Amino acid sequence: MADELAMIEAAGADWLHVDVMDGVFVPNLSFGVKVIETVRTLTTLPLDVHLMTVEPEKYFDSFAKAGANGLTIHVETAPHLHRQLMRIKELGCVAGATMNPSTSLESVREVAGDLDLLLIMSVNPGFGGQQFIGHAIDKIRRARQLLDAARSNAMLEVDGGISRDTIRQCHEAGADTFVAGNAIFSAADPAAEITALRNRCVLEPA
Ligand code: ZN
Numbered sequence: 001m002a003d004e005l006a007m008i009e010a011a012g013a014d015w016l017h018v019d020v021m022d023g024v025f026v027p028n029l030s031f032g033v034k035v036i037e038t039v040r041t042l043t044t045l046p047l048d049v050h051l052m053t054v055e056p057e058k059y060f061d062s063f064a065k066a067g068a069n070g071l072t073i074h075v076e077t078a079p080h081l082h083r084q085l086m087r088i089k090e091l092g093c094v095a096g097a098t099m100n101p102s103t104s105l106e107s108v109r110e111v112a113g114d115l116d117l118l119l120i121m122s123v124n125p126g127f128g129g130q131q132f133i134g135h136a137i138d139k140i141r142r143a144r145q146l147l148d149a150a151r152s153n154a155m156l157e158v159d160g161g162i163s164r165d166t167i168r169q170c171h172e173a174g175a176d177t178f179v180a181g182n183a184i185f186s187a188a189d190p191a192a193e194i195t196a197l198r199n200r201c202v203l204e205p206a
Contacts, residue, residue, distance in 0.1 A: 001038070001039070001042065002042050004185075005039065005042045005043045005045075006042075006043075007190055007191075008043075008045070008184070008190070009043055009044070009045055010191065011184070011190045011191035011193075011194045012191060012194050012195065013045060013184075013194055014045070014046075015045055015046045015048045015069075015177075016039070016043060016045045016046070016047050016048065017048045017050060017159070017179045017181075018031060018035075018036065018039065018047055018048065018049045018050065018068075019031070019050050019052060019125075019128075020032070020036075020049060020050065020051050020052060020053060020059075021052045021053070021125075021126060022052065022053035022054060024053070024054050025053050025054045025074065025076070025077055025125075026052045026125050026126030027127075028126050028127060033059065033062045033063060033066045034066075036063060036066040036067060036068060037066040037067065039067070040066060040067030046069040046070065047067055047068050047069050047070070048070045048072070048094075048096075048157075048179075049063055049068040049069075049070060049071050049072065050072045050096075050098070050119065050125075050159065051063070051071060051072065051073050051074070052074060052125045052126065053077065054077045055077065056071075056074070056077055056078065056084065057078075057084050057087060060084075060087055060088060060091055060093075061091065064088075064091035064092065064093050068093055069093060069094060070093050070094030070095075070096055070116070070117060071088045071091075071093045071094070071095065071096065072096030072097065072098050072119050072157075073085075073088075073096070073097060073098070074097075074098055074099060074100070074125075075097055075098070075099045075103060075107040076099065076100060076103060078097070081097060081107075081108070081111055082110070082111050082114060085097065085111060085114050085115065086114070089116070094116040094117055094155075095114070095115065095116045095117070096115065096116060096117035096118065096119055096157070097111065097115055097118060097119070098118070098119035098120070098121055098159070099121065100121055100124060100125065101121055101122070101123070101124055101133050101135075101136065101139075105139060105142055105146060108146070109146060109150075112146055112147055112149070112150035112154070113150045113151070113152055115147075115152060115154040116154055116155070117154055117155045117156075117157055117177070118143055118146075118147060118154050118156050118157070119157045119158070119159055120136055120139055120140050120143055120156070120157070120158050120159070120175065121136070121159055121160055122136035122158055122159065122160040122161050122162070122166070122170070123159075123160030123161050125159075125160075128181050129181070129182045130160060131161050132160065132161030132162070132163070132165075132166045133160070133161070136158070136160075136170075137169050137170065137173050138173075140156065140158060140170055140173035140174055140175050141173040141174055143156055143174065144156060144173065144174025144175075145174075155177045156174055156175045156176055156177065157175065157176075157177035157178070157179065158175045158177070158178055158179065160179070162179060162180040162181075162183060163180070163182075163183040163197075164196055164197060164200055167180075167197050167200045167201060168200045168201060171200070171201040178197065178201075180193075180194075180197055183197065184197075
């Protein structure tokens with residue numbers, strides 16, 4: 001992990017996105033607080049922690065203490081979304097919300113002004129290496145409108161299946177923050193891949 005973190009950092013990633021899976025809300029198990037603590041000692045990159053867990057509020061304090069810079073929770077597991085977002089902010093973290101591809105954006109409309117980050121899932125959460133779900137593009141577009149209507153400065157992030165083939169459309173639809181896993185980790189030259197992904201948003205002609 002130390003080698004991979006050093007590679008990501010050297011390759012010019014802005015953040016490190018960490019998927020926390022509890023084996024209940026999503027079928028897989030992944031990292032817990034201990035791993036975040038270790039990652040914190042190995043990198044200075046901001047840690048963008050995506051909590052794919054039931055009762056995420058149980059972990060807010062320990063993840064914040066472990067060094068998370070942002071905590072993103074699923075509306076499906078957050079019946080008191082406003083209170084939960086406020087608690088994340090109190091802990092000094094970027095407060096993010098997300099939802100499964102099948103869940104409506106309306107689930108965040110009432111808290112749009114309170115969000116620091118809105119994450120659009122372009123795959124069903126729980127596994128890496130999945131294919132991008134095409135109708136996420138329209139959801140990103142609608143998310144952009146929703147945030148703009150709320151005069152929100154929240155980051156609009158996309159997670160799942162981001163590659164050279166999908167990132168430009170997401171950017172054009174209004175996203176400004178991108179999570180890439182497979183595209184970078186399976187690349188022969190991860191640094192070149194990160195540059196290529198960035199260039200797909202800003203430099204290359206359509
Ligand atoms: Zn994620």
